[in-house]
Amino acid sequence: AGMIERFSIGTEQTVPLLDRMLDSVHLDGGNACVIRGAYGQGKTFSLEVLKERALNAGYLVASTEIDAYENKIEKPHHIYRALMSSLQIPASQVGGGAAGLVARTVEYLREKFPAWYHSGSAEQAELVHQHLLKETQCGPLAWLLSDPSISEKASLIGLLACEPGIQVGQARRTHLLPSQPWHWPAFSAGTQGDFASYVLCGLGRLSRLLDSRGLLILLDEMEKWQALDWKAQCRAGNMFGGLIWGATAEAGHRTCSSRERFHRSPYNIWEGCHHDKVLEHSGRCGGYPFTTADRCFLGVAVAMTPRGTDSPEADWDHYGVLEVIDLPSFNVGLLKDYVNRLVPLYQQAYSL
Secondary structure, rough: OOOHHHHOOOOOHHHHHHHHHHHHHHHHOOEEEEEEEEOOOOOOHHHHHHHHHHHHHEEEEEEEEOOOOOOOOOOHHHHHHHHHOOOOOOOOOOHHHHHHHHHHHHHHHHHHOHHHHHOOOHHHHHHHHHHHHHHOOHHHHHHHHHOOHHOOHHHHHHHHOOOOOOOOOHHHOOOOOOOOOOOOOOOOOOOOOOHHHHHHHHHHHHHHHOOOOOOOEEEEEEHHHHOOHHHHHHHHHHHHHHHHHHHHOOOOOOOOOOHHHHOOOOOOOOOOOOOOOOOOOOHHHHHHOOOOOOOOOOOEEEEEOOOOOOOHHHOOOOOOOOOEEEEOOOHHHHHHHHHHHHHHHHHOOOOO
């Protein structure tokens, strides 16, 4: 057990549910859950337990806390940026975040395609592009990572990280392969949750190439959802709902969008929609599918304090099946258990 779990109490029922969720990501291809509890009941702590267990088990983990200022759930590019900034890669020697992910991917590709790395030719880059497109099923991600010099091109890493101030068109032109707007759009539109969801689902599949079990996304303070008006919830749902659908939709039920929506894009292999109509594509570049055609080894865990009787997870069922984990109430027995664990450690630390 990790350091966090040494101080955890009342988790006898919760931890097995979290482990089952992680196993489902690895073995079945994805899962999503909602962790509910009152203020101070341990929701954030439960996410930290899940994060620690996921990293120890070999999952990539990205997390953020929803707030009313910077990380607004209705601002997909803000949430995506926060998730990429927090990305942790287990047992990594190259760090985390977008730069760490790029470095780890280059390691993998250099070993598999040595000529790609050493020749720096467009022909080799196109071979890698096609390999990544097949494996990740995410066109923008496959194109971006196919440049053998991406580790030295800060603007391309900036695209992946969604860093503010990056001139997207100029950054695209630094790529070895020719680019069009659909390869990587100017990701700042408030309705562009389909693109964010698509790339994150692609990262779930990429994680498997990097010898990880999948990608786990943790979202805390999701009760902010209940303060949004209908329009803002629709914008928020295009990313959040896309992630849930991407994590939970079964094989054979992941078809996304009509051919007309993708008439400007080379990735228009989807016809019809299996997702609920509440998910709407953005207008950028004809829109993007919310997830990959096959399961993407993505886990989504949300922590929230329900406000009133209209808890939003009932509405989130439109996106996909969510497992609800209700935390036990804190009581005198749990407090005694906590003290009994803490006192021996305190005595040892201070030689008492």
